Amino acid sequence: MATRTTHGSVLLIGASRGLGLAIAAEYVARGARVVATVRGSGRTALHELREESGGLEIQEGVDVTVPGQVRALRRRLEGCSFELLLVNAGIATNSDPADITDEEFNRVMTTNALGPLRAIELLGDLLGADGTIAVMSSGQGSVANNSRGGFDVYRASKSALNQLVRSYAARHVDDPRTLLLLAPGWVRTSLGSSDAPLSIEETIPHLVTTVDNQRGHGGLQYLDRFGGVVPW
Numbered sequence: 001m002a003t004r005t006t007h008g009s010v011l012l013i014g015a016s017r018g019l020g021l022a023i024a025a026e027y028v029a030r031g032a033r034v035v036a037t038v039r040g041s042g043r044t045a046l047h048e049l050r051e052e053s054g055g056l057e058i059q060e061g062v063d064v065t066v067p068g069q070v071r072a073l074r075r076r077l078e079g080c081s082f083e084l085l086l087v088n089a090g091i092a093t094n095s096d097p098a099d100i101t102d103e104e105f106n107r108v109m110t111t112n113a114l115g116p117l118r119a120i121e122l123l124g125d126l127l128g129a130d131g132t133i134a135v136m137s138s139g140q141g142s143v144a145n146n147s148r149g150g151f152d153v154y155r156a157s158k159s160a161l162n163q164l165v166r167s168y169a170a171r172h173v174d175d176p177r178t179l180l181l182l183a184p185g186w187v188r189t190s191l192g193s194s195d196a197p198l199s200i201e202e203t204i205p206h207l208v209t210t211v212d213n214q215r216g217h218g219g220l221q222y223l224d225r226f227g228g229v230v231p232w
């Protein structure tokens, strides 16, 4: 029997597969009511999860790079309230910064930095004063820890995300809600590749426990899956 969550209702953005799907499954197993989003309207692994378990609702057609789709989700959720908003959506690139096209650079930055920030701006009012807003960052977003480079544009997009969320926190200094930037570790998913040292099963239960342990703490933290502080 899984530990019960401290977040009884969860809005999860970007959960068709990978870490987002596993986070949805973990919160359902911990007894939460979960509303999780996918980009398209086709069948995904999240739809299979919904068939196997209660407590999961899927909202389709939510691309974080399309503000109108996030606003439409907000309208559909009018009257609902959540204890956790977790924005997981993200993409990677390994294109060299000297060669990357403007189009790809903009796509990575918009998906990983601007899209999540817009999502918390547009959906944040669905949470009560003791709610938690968490955003999937990456250890690669740490400027302080960047001694080796690699995946330069992806890193820059997660650093930009961290900076935008820090500015959001500074603009909402009297807001009692908890803000988290999460660094799950390098995990075997389509994005993380089969070279990654960690499985989803080794990662997500710890990450969800870390999010749950932060309930009600307030302020902004950049944390790894075990709750350790990641230097900015």
Ligand SMILES: NC(=O)c1ccc[n+]([C@@H]2O[C@H](COP(=O)([O-])OP(=O)(O)OC[C@H]3O[C@@H](n4cnc5c(N)ncnc54)[C@H](OP(=O)(O)O)[C@@H]3O)[C@@H](O)[C@H]2O)c1
Pocket: 013, 014, 015, 016, 017, 018, 019, 020, 038, 039, 040, 062, 063, 064, 065, 088, 089, 090, 091, 111, 115, 136, 137, 138, 139, 183, 184, 185, 186, 187, 188, 189, 190, 191, 192, 193, 196
């Ligand atoms: N895996 C790792 O090692 C690792 C490490 C650190 C951080 N992260 C972060 O963790 C998050 C999830 O990564 P993952 O490894 O699970 O990757 P993944 O398996 O490639 O899954 C990415 C998820 O994000 C969704 N997504 C992508 N672009 C989107 C958009 N514009 N709007 C809405 N949803 C979108 C995808 O939906 P579709 O199915 O529609 O594409 C999919 O559900 C990302 O933010 C990633 O940067 C991953």
